[in-house]
Amino acid sequence: MAVSKSVLSEQIQRLYARFLDKDNPSDVIDIREVMLLVSQAINKILKLEVAESFKAGLVDIPKCSLIQYTATVVSESANNRSYIVLPVIPLTLPLDMGIWSISASNAVMTPYIPIPAQDVLVFQGANLSYLEGQIGYYIQGKSASGTGARVYFTKDITLSANGSITSVLINILASDFSQFTDTDMLPISPEVESAVIAEVLNIISGGRVSQAEMASQQEGQ
């Protein structure tokens, strides 16, 4: 069952109100606060999910959480390369897997080759740098004067020799909630929903005690 952000948030709000006083539940926490927490909890849980699969020896990411964007390619002819600005910061995963794939719009089944950012400066001059004639990409941090982190291609893909590409499709693993209204179905798998609720409840109840706990404490005194 897919859910929207508002459905999840309202459920958490109700649970939290009952947690405080089950006989007199009320909207004691602002729904906007809960919605923000839901977004953050989803990202955290997605990362944990991936990390768990890595530990088990598998390399898998929850594909239903991938979001596809279109990015405009900018030429940087001085360095014989080109770049796009990342529309959203991906999850930090080994080998930069937060960016799942980048491909030309007309060649989605032949994506560009991902190069781990830590390797790209090492392999210059080595046989590997030719990449068997293919075009690779790597993440580089935000430019001081620019906006957003950049992904560079190893060649200037705007040139006709490299396909005259002006925009690319990029699949990113991140729950970017700017892409969803409060009532849109979230791109998360059903088994993640309960984990999100538990995570948010855990955060907002931190340092507070429920009425039942307070009563038992008073009885003890």
Added chain:
Amino acid sequence: MKTKSINIIVRDALLDNGLPLHYYTRYLHHALRITDELSMDFNLGNVKTVELDVTSYQRAILPADFIDFIDVSAKHGERLLPMERERTLNKKYNYDDSGNKIPYESTLSVNYDAEINYNLISGSNNMNTRGELVGRYYGRARAPKLTFDIDEVNQEIVFSNGMILTKVTLTYITSAVSRSTANVVTPYATDVITKYIQMMAVKAEGSTLGKYQLAKQEYDNARRIFRSRMNATDFAEVLGSIRNGIVGSLKN
């Protein structure tokens, strides 16, 4: 001729391990390393033959991609007759009074036809000009005069001063890995490259020694199979080898 690209071998290895494209560069690195290494012992398309001009000072300039020579030969009809390496040749340049490079003085006069007949074809100078053995055959006393050596410092082939050829044919080894075209190898090499990738991946991920040893064993076995496939000998070659040992000799 059917070949297999390194790109496909790497993608196959990723599929074997159920890994995404993010591991491609690391696997490709391993594949190129082992291809380069295998090419030192096996012809993976990296053995080239070129004809070189002999300079006025009895040398020939080595190609830029030269790693090591297989043979330096003289042309003789449709065949190439390998010349002999003579390590005592002086590799220091000789100059005339004007500072031009010149060959060292020859102390031997060489007749090219006789040299070809005596030393490159027959392997002996105990023959007359009609190719008949002249007796006094006390051991194989060769006196080759068409000789060469490699001057690694100046990247040239040095010839003996009596060598009168104006062109020689060089067969040499260069690197099998190209940085300007996609690399391909013989399908025989697929398994050994794949097993090397697996072994290095196991090593890189810090696996247990047992897992690494198992991967290494598989690689060693794949390399053995590859070596035997590349060095296959057929019946005609064996027969030819035996017949080559049957030669005429002096009647006592």
